[in-house]
Amino acid sequence: MLFEHVGDIVSVYREYGDNMYDEEISQTTHAVQCARRAQEDGASTSLVLAALLHDVGHLLEIRARASTQVVADMDLRHQDSGANALSVLFGEQVTEPIRWHVEAKRFLSATDVEYARSLSSGSAASLVLQGGPMSTEECVEFLARTQSPDAIRLRRWDDLGKDVDDIPATIDDFEQLLLILMNDL
Ligand SMILES: [Fe+2]
Numbered sequence: 632m633l634f635e636h637v638g639d640i641v642s643v644y645r646e647y648g649d650n651m652y653d654e655e656i657s658q659t660t661h662a663v664q665c666a667r668r669a670q671e672d673g674a675s676t677s678l679v680l681a682a683l684l685h686d687v688g689h690l691l692e693i694r695a696r697a698s699t700q701v702v703a704d705m706d707l708r709h710q711d712s713g714a715n716a717l718s719v720l721f722g723e724q725v726t727e728p729i730r731w732h733v734e735a736k737r738f739l740s741a742t743d744v745e746y747a748r749s750l751s752s753g754s755a756a757s758l759v760l761q762g763g764p765m766s767t768e769e770c771v772e773f774l775a776r777t778q779s780p781d782a783i784r785l786r787r788w789d790d791l792g793k794d795v796d797d798i799p800a801t802i803d804d805f806e807q808l809l810l811i812l813m814n815d816l
Pocket of ligand 1: 686
């Protein structure tokens with residue numbers, strides 16, 4: 632599917648954003664937390680949008696299955712379905728960090744021991760399905776890509792956006808942030 636209007640994105644989050652992202656927080660809260668971590672880090676508007684929307688592919692998976700859970704035992708490449716669905720409304724500065732954020736996790740898992748140790752249990756489990764830590768050759772190939780620095784930044788915010796002590800975000804928080812960011816593009 633393709634999002635043709637901002638309202639289409641909001642509708643998907645309104646309907647499916649209360650599903651759990653990880654062990655303890657909802658998809659909507661995870662999205663808003665990631666975007667806030669990006670803002671705090673001084674990211675461009677495009678990259679904050681990428682952080683906010685990077686897991687929309689998971690919601691599309693849930694919708695397609697009419698199920699309340701992200702599929703835990705299969706990798707359906709949510710990074711591609713999400714980036715593709717957003718490609719009508721957004722340029723590559725938004726879609727490509729999303730498309731590469733899982734590869735960034737595989738890269739960081741191979742090159743940063745502390746990062747690998749810090750992954751949540753859900754994220755560590757999905758890493759196996761996503762191909763595990765990159766080989767040396769894959770790391771070299773990944774680093775040569777122009778999208779990689781942004782994808783790595785996005786990935787680090789992704790891992791920070793799981794704070795159970797933060798106030799949960801509502802769909803209104805999500806919508807407001809999305810509209811402000813789109814206005815700034
Ligand atoms: Fe995420």
